[in-house]
Amino acid sequence: MNRNRTRLLGVPYIIWVIGFTVIPIFFIITKAVTDGEGAFTLSNLTAIFDQLHRKALVMSVSLALVSTIICIILSYPVALILRSSRFKRKSIILFILILPMWMNFILRILAMQMIISNNGIINHILETMGLAPLKLINTPGAIILGMVYDYLPYMMLPVLNSILSIPEDVIEAAKDLGSDSLHVLTRIILPLSLSGVGSGITMVFIPSMTEFVIANILGGGKIQLLGNIIEQEFTVSMNWNLGSGLSVTLMAFVLITSFIFGRHQEDTAAGFAI
Amino acid sequence: MAKELIRFENITKSFDGSSVLKDLNLSIHENEFVTLLGPSGCGKTTTLRILGGFESPDSGRVIFDGEDITHLPPNKRQLNTVFQKYALFTHMSVAENIAFGLKIKGHDKDTIRDRIAYSLKLVGLEGYEDRAPSSLSGGQQQRIAIARAIVNEPKVLLLDEPLGALDLKLRQGMQYELIRLKEELGITFVYVTHDQEEALTMSDTVVVMNQGIIQQIGTPEDIYNEPQNAFVADFIGESNLLDGIMVRDCLVSLNGLEMPCVDTGFGENNPVDVVIRPEDVELDASGAGQTTGTVTSIVFKGVHWEIRVDSVIGITFLVQTTEHFPVGSKVGISVDPYNIQIMNKPSREDEQVFDQDEAPQGETYES
């Protein structure tokens, strides 16, 4: 094949990338460093340190962090159980894990709201059992629940992938050299699954940090995340410059996170063959 | 004979209903190099894995140094394994790999460092401590896997087709290395392979297996010169495997040609299998011999010529000789009575000639 000629086939894509990826980012950055009159300012970027925004940022990061950790904790046992079981059709488990993602996620979060709301299903059950109702909805815990619910498969799949792809003879070699089960877990399985956890973190932490729909539905608008504030700047307050400034700050966070945790993703690119 | 170290007693094992080991009994002695040899699916790897503790037998016992270790987990056994695909820990350096077992045993840092250096020296990879396993060649990874096992000073080293992934030249070199290593360490080696040349080169004792049953146990010379059945004869080296009739003791008939031999106890006029190794068939250009034939093909093999001769008794002989006989020439054929090996006809399927087409080659994990 003539490389000079085939390279021309990439031109439409290059134009698209410039037109709809590079230029929009240029625009959001321009908007972020100007005020309503178009004059240069850094106030939209430093706005992240305002009382309100700082609080939202801290809340976003901490909820995302807790959700990510819970996802990791929930995922490991599943992977270990599947690894130790001689269950042949592991693909069925995979199927079951991915299937819920096909239903509209806003509807699923609404269903979660029905389950945990004050007169929802859980409280109904508690009531019939003669127990006091719980205050579940509109708390940070409810948002975490929603995030874990929505993003758990994104953590579970890479963790599952990395743990199931450890060759059996490596584990046997460790036992042969004197490892007991706990030692095998901490010295072999854990280190070898870190790359999977790394890609899981980028796939859970980033979307949950920039989330606003789950917070709206399960937090009842009482808990403001950075995503909610940005959304409101564009749809309610109509301060697009401030919204862009906060977005650029968020983008910086995202890039840092994916740089830290996403580096090893290529290592696990070996594929997902269960 | 040295003291018995390992004894398999009536071991049976099946996977998913298909029987892999059938009532296996085997003794392994101290300081012995034992090779389990057979085609894939013969049960050799399963035997090794039962000894290593990675499989437990359905019935029977494994005795190690007088103790029943049948249900002892692998981490409690005083033996170490060199895995087929090395199974090096990719997230650790060479030194960390080798130190793995020593750290578990709680040795102090200085001892560990010395023992790592010593074991690397033994396998000829001094100074490789800080390298990553993935940066090494196949042969080097193999040596690290051996170093990682022997550094723990096991009483027995188990080797599961350790040379299978190496190329021919490297494999031959490693064979001598393993013999040297065993002499230096003075421990027992249990070696699994499907390569008969490897088995004959290195072993004190060869255990030939097929379909979960031991076919023959003996020194490499025994196995080669006096195979006990058609399977062993066919699997070890090249051979002329012929149908014969035992006329009486020390006389066998091949298609009517009566040839003297040295075997007795096969009865009179019984059908038997006759093995004649290609290098034991003698050709004579002048036509003198027990029978005659015509050369139909001749191929140069380096050390010798490989010749096919159609004999007048209707048998085609495969012959290896250092002399050259042109195609079409008439030759005399004779065999020394001591070089004719008589065997009973197979009574079971596993004793029959191994059909290469039926068993997948290269597939070495039987399960």
Added chain:
Amino acid sequence: MTTKTLGRIYIALIMVFLYAPIAVLIVLSFNASRSRVVWGGFTLEWYSALVSNSSIMNALWTTFGLAFISALISSVIGLLGSIGIYSMRRRGYRLMLFATNIPMINADIVTGIALLLWFVRFLPLGFTSVLLAHVTFNLPYVILCILPKLRDMDIYQYEAALDLGAGEAYAFVRILMPQILPGVLSGFLMAVTMSMDDFVITYFTKGAGVNTLSTLIYGEIRKGIKPEMYALSTVLFFIVLLLLMLVNLPYDRIDLHKCLKRLKIKFFCAK
């Protein structure tokens, strides 16, 4: 024994967690009462009312249309682009791969806002702007599905075809295309699902008047979701379930990381 039972219980609990909300939605689609908590008896009313609900049906066709057209456009541009990138020298290859990764790494909300700020300069917000946005976020997934196929491509087969007398174009169509095609198909199907799944980017780029199912639902949260929506989502869920079982995709060979960074990828990036 007990660890095994514990393991099973654990897996079962995770399944309950993942499927409870879906079960709730399915039950509600048959609930005669409009209440979200009271069971008012079994009905199929919402399923029959579904067809005559114009706002839902409009949103449904918009969603389907967007998914199909955006997937088609991104497949074509993506296929050409992949071949172009594949033929580039090292530095260009790296640069293009980096640019391809941007929309995937970036948060949806940032991508959506950035596109909004750009679109308002030259385009009335509506179906076209949403379509452009969808093609933009579909493209990386399409390309990351096709590029590995190009890399794995056996160029010797192509040379063998030339050796046997085939012309370049003929050899490309007969030898190379069949090797790349599964990647193009995966990319297309993935683009369809990504597009149908998206809410955030559509939300920022759609303007007034246009609605996909996601934005319609989001807009109705305050007023209360119409039960017809539960009926529709139940129907869609079972259609997907049925399709997946019918085509019996080789799930066990799903090639995760090659095509999916953020793993919305679902099923289709099969090898």
